[in-house]
Structures are given as structure tokens and as C-alpha cells.
Amino acid sequence: MNAMRDALVITKRQLLQLLRVPEVLIFSTIQPVMFVLLFRYVFGGAINTPGVDYVQLLMPGIFVQTVAFTVASTALGLAEDMQKGLIDRFRSLPISRSAVVVGRTLGDATLNVVVLIVMAFTGLLVGWRPSSSLFEVFAGFLFLLIFGYAMSWMGVLVGLSVRDSRVANSAVFLFVFPMTFLSNAFAPTTGMPRPLQYVAEWNPVSTMVAGVRDLFGLEPIFGVTANSFPSQNPLIMSLIYIGLLMAIFIPLSVRKYKNVTPK
Amino acid sequence: MSASIIAEDLVKTYGAHHEVRALDGLSLTVNEGTVLSLLGPNGSGKTTTVRILATLLRPDSGRAQVAGIDVVKNPQKVREIIGLSGQYAAVDETLTGWDNLIMFGRLYHLSGRGAKVRAAELLEKFSLTDAAKRPIKTYSGGMRRRLDLAASLIVKPKVLFLDEPTTGLDPRGRQEMWEVINELVKGGVTLLLTTQYLEEADQLADEIVVIDHGHVIAQGTADSLKREVGGERLELSVNSENLDKAKGIVERLTNSVATEDSQMHKISVAAPEGTRTLIETLRQLDTAGIQPLDIALKRPSLDDVFLALTGHVAEEQIEEVVGAKSKRGKR
Ligand SMILES: Nc1ncnc2c1ncn2[C@@H]1O[C@H](COP(=O)(O)OP(=O)(O)OP(=O)(O)O)[C@@H](O)[C@H]1O
Ligand SMILES: [Mg+2]
Numbered sequence: 001m002n003a004m005r006d007a008l009v010i011t012k013r014q015l016l017q018l019l020r021v022p023e024v025l026i027f028s029t030i031q032p033v034m035f036v037l038l039f040r041y042v043f044g045g046a047i048n049t050p051g052v053d054y055v056q057l058l059m060p061g062i063f064v065q066t067v068a069f070t071v072a073s074t075a076l077g078l079a080e081d082m083q084k085g086l087i088d089r090f091r092s093l094p095i096s097r098s099a100v101v102v103g104r105t106l107g108d109a110t111l112n113v114v115v116l117i118v119m120a121f122t123g124l125l126v127g128w129r130p131s132s133s134l135f136e137v138f139a140g141f142l143f144l145l146i147f148g149y150a151m152s153w154m155g156v157l158v159g160l161s162v163r164d165s166r167v168a169n170s171a172v173f174l175f176v177f178p179m180t181f182l183s184n185a186f187a188p189t190t191g192m193p194r195p196l197q198y199v200a201e202w203n204p205v206s207t208m209v210a211g212v213r214d215l216f217g218l219e220p221i222f223g224v225t226a227n228s229f230p231s232q233n234p235l236i237m238s239l240i241y242i243g244l245l246m247a248i249f250i251p252l253s254v255r256k257y258k259n260v261t262p263k
Numbered sequence: 264m265s266a267s268i269i270a271e272d273l274v275k276t277y278g279a280h281h282e283v284r285a286l287d288g289l290s291l292t293v294n295e296g297t298v299l300s301l302l303g304p305n306g307s308g309k310t311t312t313v314r315i316l317a318t319l320l321r322p323d324s325g326r327a328q329v330a331g332i333d334v335v336k337n338p339q340k341v342r343e344i345i346g347l348s349g350q351y352a353a354v355d356e357t358l359t360g361w362d363n364l365i366m367f368g369r370l371y372h373l374s375g376r377g378a379k380v381r382a383a384e385l386l387e388k389f390s391l392t393d394a395a396k397r398p399i400k401t402y403s404g405g406m407r408r409r410l411d412l413a414a415s416l417i418v419k420p421k422v423l424f425l426d427e428p429t430t431g432l433d434p435r436g437r438q439e440m441w442e443v444i445n446e447l448v449k450g451g452v453t454l455l456l457t458t459q460y461l462e463e464a465d466q467l468a469d470e471i472v473v474i475d476h477g478h479v480i481a482q483g484t485a486d487s488l489k490r491e492v493g494g495e496r497l498e499l500s501v502n503s504e505n506l507d508k509a510k511g512i513v514e515r516l517t518n519s520v521a522t523e524d525s526q527m528h529k530i531s532v533a534a535p536e537g538t539r540t541l542i543e544t545l546r547q548l549d550t551a552g553i554q555p556l557d558i559a560l561k562r563p564s565l566d567d568v569f570l571a572l573t574g575h576v577a578e579e580q581i582e583e584v585v586g587a588k589s590k591r592g593k594r
Contacts, residue, residue: 002372006370009366009369009370012366013355013358013362013366016358016362017355017357017358020357020358020359020362020398021357084351084353084355084356085349085350085351085352085353086353086354086355088314088319088347088349088353089347089349089353089354089414090370091318091319092317092318092319092342092345092347093342093367093370093371094339094342094343094371094372095370099370259321261319261320
């Protein structure tokens with residue numbers, strides 16, 4: 001119980017930071033909003049999606065991309081705390097060993113809630129209309145938050161492992177950018193070379209996007225292998241990925257935190 | 264008096280192949296309610312020692328206890344009774360001083376009200392009340408340091424670790440910090456403080472431990488360390504025509520050879536009997552009709568001690584370093 005209380009103190013600190021420096025929140029919402037507008041009005045016209053309005057496909061893609069990048073914000077935040085010696089100080093306090101990292105991931109999840117709400121309204125303004133029930137739409141957003149939360153734990157490990165906070169950011173971008181583009185998020189995978197189509201099919205970003213599209217009431221769009229497990233069961237596959245991410249990165253991160261030394 | 268901090272034979276190496284030997288069999292004891300200053304040059308292992316004692320780092324071997332609790336076996340218990348202010352102020356820069364103290368208060372499990380009361384007290388005590396609602400980013404170095412120290416005092420720790428608390432402060436900031444620390448010590452806290460400033464160790468510490476290359480090279484009170492390096496010397500300057508005569512007098516008196524700086528008209532001689540030698544010299548000079556321009560007993564400064572000690576060690580270790588390919592790496 002105490003552990004949770006400690007974690008919430010850390011979360012609260014992060015939210016206070018946002019109040020003190022609101023620019024951070026503004027910029028972290030402007031970027032995805034800009035993506036929505038760019039893809040909707042600039043690239044969207046060039047991407048052929050027969051039978052369905054592009055913006056309906058696009059929104060789930062951008063939602064997933066945005067929450068996938070939680071790995072970057074978590075990594076950056078922790079790397080900065082470490083560089084400033086705050087992690088050392090927290091570690092000298094009589095608090096639970098997981099409080100600081102749990103608090104940070106919860107803070108980033110809270111930030112995701114805000115960002116997703118702003119993006120959803122932007123989507124509605126530019127013609128996005130989910131056709132499923134309100135309950136399913138809600139489930140879709142919950143799903144996005146949980147995926148973001150799992151990615152956040154990967155960010156904990158990265159953030160505590162790098163020497164410099166700038167490295168945290170660029171290392172994560174190098175990895176997450178291709179991951180979000182090598183997927184069905186922005187264009188159907190059928191346009192890719194065959195081997196890449198397989199990669200895209202199994203990419204967690206793709207299964208997430210397919211799952212969320214499903215929950216928002218869209219017909220599935222299959223790539224090369226319509227019968228593959230991830231194509232047929234994107235929601236289950238995504239849950240497996242989320243479970244794997246957490247099962248791997250939560251214990252690794254907590255262990256890392258216990259023994260971390262500033263570089 | 265019982266020991267409050269005990270370190271025995273601490274060894275800590277860094278690097279994949281343990282090539283950096285940061286601590287090499289370091290032992291020390293700090294008695295309850297006293298101040299020990301860990302004095303050493305850059306890279307001598309001060310921060311590493313503090314980090315081990317404050318449970319942030321596990322030693323490769325050796326034992327350490329704080330207030331009777333083993334830091335490796337029972338770190339969480341140790342954390343409840345210590346305060347740590349690291350080498351660099353570690354507070355959240357985007358938050359205000361007030362926010363920071365409330366956060367740390369809550370993390371020390373004070374109630375919401377309790378945290379507020381304590382934060383206000385500490386801000387007052389460290390003259391930060393006016394700056395309480397400003398982000399730390401706008402604080403001066405000295406203010407940051409004070410806030411950092413305040414954060415480590417939230418639950419009135421029994422044992423306090425301060426790693427170079429005045430590094431980077433201007434003389435006034437340093438003076439203020441010393442006052443704050445002296446007050447804490449009066450309150451009965453056991454303090455281990457590291458410093459590179461000999462003057463600071465002299466000012467604040469009951470006992471000084473000099474370390475270099477990760478082990479203790481000398482320890483004692485400031486006085487005993489100075490004595491160890493060499494006793495007092497009598498220094499006097501006289502008019503040039505009296506130089507030889509005066510030299511004869513002091514040499515006869517102390518029964519040893521005096522050195523003379525004829526340009527400065529200065530004479531210097533070992534004075535093992537201290538003030539007695541001084542008085543006797545004055546009397547005899549007076550009898551001989553010589554009036555000294557300046558006369559004083561000089562004790563070696565801690566700087567002399569430090570140079571003598573570390574200089575000596577450096578020589579001793581040259582072979583070792585060459586043999587073992589530099590024991591100390593750079594970060
Ligand atoms: N994380 C690390 N990885 C590798 N070497 C390290 C690490 N931390 C310290 N060292 C090395 O260990 C030795 C002791 O370092 P330590 O920080 O304890 O010295 P210090 O006395 O605090 O120095 P300073 O006065 O510069 O703060 C140094 O040679 C340093 O380079
Ligand atoms: Mg240091």
C-alpha cells in the first residue's frame with residue numbers, strides 16, 4: 001500500500017512539472033495533432049484505400065504511433081532524473097524499490113490520456129467517425145493506454161541504461177520510427193515488398209492498429225497472409241505482445257533501478 | 264561514546280574488468296554525535312565511500328554499518344535514519360523549493376499537513392522562505408545547495424552524509440553553509456562530510472581522515488595531523504645588520520640549525536618547545552638590543568600536511584601504477 005502511495009507522489013511530481021512548464025504538454029500534443037493534419041490533408045490523397053475513407057484508417061494508426069512513443073518520453077524523463085542525481089536521492093529514501101519507476105510510468109500514462117483526448121477531438125474535426133458502439137470505442141482507447149503503458153516499461157530500462165538523456169531520445173526514435181512505419185498504420189501493407197509484408201504483419205504496431213480499427217468498427221484489411229494468426233486475431237495477438245512486454249521489461253527495469261549507478 | 268558509522272576494509276572496483284580500484288581497503292569509524300571529514304583529492308574515492316555508506320552502491324568486499332545496521336544486508340532500515348546530500352544538488356529544477364520539500368516530505372511518509380509544516384520550518388531555517396515559490400532553476404548555487412541540504416533533513420536524520428557541501432560556492436556561500444552545518448552538529452547529528460578544502464575540514468571536523476587512491480593515508484585531529492608532519496617553527500625577521508647575531512641566538516637556544524632568507528631578512532628554525540622558545544628568544548633579543556620586525560610561531564597548515572602526505576604516497580605508488588597499468592581510470 002505504501003508502495004503505491006510513494007509511486008503516486010512521484011506521479012504527482014511529474015504532473016506538477018507539467019503545470020510549471022506547460023510547454024511540455026503543449027508540444028507533446030501538437031506533434032500528434034500535426035501528424036493527423038499532415039496525413040489527412042497532405043499524404044492522404046496519395047494513399048489509395050478502396051471502399052473506406054482514409055481518415056477512418058488513419059486515426060487508429062496515429063493513436064497507436066503516439067502511444068508507442070511513450071517509450072521515448074519515459075526514457076527521456078528517467079535519463080534526465082538520473083543525470084541530475086535525483087534517482088540517487090530517491091534511492092537513498094526509505095521508499096519501495098519500484099515506487100519511482102511505477103510513478104513515472106503512471107505519469108506518462110496520464111499524459112497519454114490527455115494527448116489521446118486532444119487527438120480524438122482533432123480527429124472528429126477532420127471527419128473521423130468511429131462506427132462502433134460507445135462501449136467499443138471506449139475499449140479501443142483503454143487498449144491504447146495499456147499498450148502505451150507496456151511500452152513505457154521498455155522506456156524505463158532504456159532511460160536507466162543510457163549515459164546521457166540525449167542518447168535516450170535518439171536511440172528510441174531510431175527504433176520506434178521504423179517500427180511504426182513498417183506497419184499498416186499509415187498505408188496498407190500490400191504496397192510493400194513481400195518479405196516486408198510478413199514483418200509488418202507480425203509487427204505489434206500492426207496488430208494494435210488492426211485491433212483498434214476492429215474496435216472502432218472497421219472491416220479488416222488483409223495483407224499477404226490473411227490467414228496468419230496476427231491477421232485473424234489482432235486483439236489477442238496484441239494482448240500477447242503487451243503481456244510479453246510487461247513480463248520482460250517490468251522485472252528488468254525494477255532490477256536495473258535497484259543497482260543503477262550514474263555514468 | 265559509541266561508533267555510529269563503521270566501515271571495514273571496503274573495496275570497490277569499477278569497469279568490466281575491475282580495472283578502476285576506487286576503494287582499496289578503506290576503513291573508518293565515526294563516533295556518535297561527532298563530525299568526521301573525509302579529505303582527499305579528485306578521484307580519491309570520497310563519493311564512492313559516501314555512496315556505499317548511504318546504501319546506493321554495494322561494496323565488492325568489506326563491511327559497513329550505520330547506527331549498528333549493516334548497509335548491505337539491511338539497506339532499507341539504514342535509509343530510514345540517514346540523510347544524504349550528494350556532490351551535486353539533486354532537486355527537481357522545474358519545481359519550486361516548496362514543491363520539492365513537500366514531495367520529499369511525502370516520500371518520507373509525513374502526512375500532507377506534516378509535510379507542509381516541515382517544509383515551512385526548513386525554508387525558514389535556511390533563509391529560503393522568500394524564494395519558496397520560485398522554480399529551483401532560478402536559484403543561485405548557494406540557494407540550491409541549501410535546499411538540497413534541507414531536503415536531506417526532513418525527518419531529522421541520525422546520521423548525515425554531505426558530499427562536498429561547499430564545492431562551487433563563493434566565500435560567503437561557504438561561510439553560510441558552515442554556519443548551517445555547525446548548527447546541525449550542535450543538534451547532535453553524526454556527520455560524515457567529504458571535502459577537498461583543508462580549511463573546511465579544519466573548521467568543521469572533530470576528526471579528519473585523509474584518503475588517496477581509495478585508502479586511508481592518515482587520520483587524526485587537525486592538530487595531530489599537523490604535528491605528524493612536523494612541529495612548529497619559529498620565524499622572525501630583523502634588520503639586515505642584525506641578521507647574523509639573531510641567527511646565532513636562536514640556534515643556540517633551540518640547539519639546531521636555522522635557515523635564513525637573507526633577502527627577506529628572515530630566519531626560520533624548528534621550535535619543538537613552541538611558546539617557551541618564543542618567549543626566551545624575545546628575551547634574549549631584547550637583551551642584545553635587537554628589535555625584531557616580525558616574529559611568529561608557525562604551525563604547518565593542513566595544506567602542508569596534505570601535500571606532505573599525498574606527495575609521499577604518490578612517490579610510493581609510481582612503481583605500482585606502472586606495474587599494474589594505472590589503477591585509477593578516469594570517468
Ligand atoms: N561509475 C563509475 N565508473 C567507472 N569509474 C568510476 C565510476 N565512479 C567513480 N569512478 C572512478 O573511481 C574513482 C573514485 O571516484 P570517486 O567519485 O569516489 O572520487 P571522489 O573522491 O569523489 O572524486 P571527486 O573529488 O572528483 O568528486 C575515480 O578514479 C573515478 O574515476
Ligand atoms: Mg566526489
